[in-house]
Amino acid sequence: MLEVDFYKASNGKCPVAKYIDSLNSKQAKKVAWVLNVVETMNQVPTDYLKKLKSTDDIWEVRVQFASNIFRLLGFIEGEKIILTNGFTKKTQKTPRREIEKAERRKANYITRQRNKNE
Numbered sequence: 001m002l003e004v005d006f007y008k009a010s011n012g013k014c015p016v017a018k019y020i021d022s023l024n025s026k027q028a029k030k031v032a033w034v035l036n037v038v039e040t041m042n043q044v045p046t047d048y049l050k051k052l053k054s055t056d057d058i059w060e061v062r063v064q065f066a067s068n069i070f071r072l073l074g075f076i077e078g079e080k081i082i083l084t085n086g087f088t089k090k091t092q093k094t095p096r097r098e099i100e101k102a103e104r105r106k107a108n109y110i111t112r113q114r115n116k117n118e
Contacts, residue, residue, distance in 0.1 A: 001042055002076065004035050007084040007105050010112065015105075016072060019086035023070070030065040031072070038081065049081075052094060056103045060094065073102035075109075082109060 006016040020028050034048050038061060052058045052073075059081060061072040071094065074083035084105035087098050 001040060001079075002038055002044075003080045004039050005080045005082050007074070007082050007109055009105075010108070016074075016083045016086050019072075027065050027068065027070065031063050031070060034061060034063045035072075052099065055099050056106065058099055058102045058106070071098070073098060075102070075106045077109075077113075082106070084109075 006014050008014050020031055023031065037048050038044050048062055050060050050062060052060050057075055058073055059076060061074070061081075061083065063070040063072070069089040070086065071089050072083045072086045073094075074081050074085075076082075084102045085098060087095070
């Protein structure tokens with residue numbers, strides 16, 4: 001089981017919370033439901049959580065609601081998945097810029113954690 005956590009920028013802003021807040025209440029409820037599945041299931045189906053190939057160990061939380069497809073990207077650190085960014089998917093492929101954003105935020109998070117522990 002993984003604990004879901006949201007990445008916070010050094011300025012305290014939380015991009016994933018901001019993204020979820022931009023959704024309507026039914027969409028946000030579905031996202032919350034999928035996040036609960038990720039937190040409570042020992043083996044999360046790939047319908048909801050999948051590792052992205054050709055990335056720096058970036059994972060994708062997958063949410064489908066009606067004709068909308070929502071994605072939350074992040075990385076696994078110990079027993080946690082740290083979600084770094086979210087977007088509404090419009091094409092089959094995950095946009096490269098979203099993957100790069102997740103990889104940058106992962107590097108930033110790890111650097112800040114290391115500095116905090118020194």
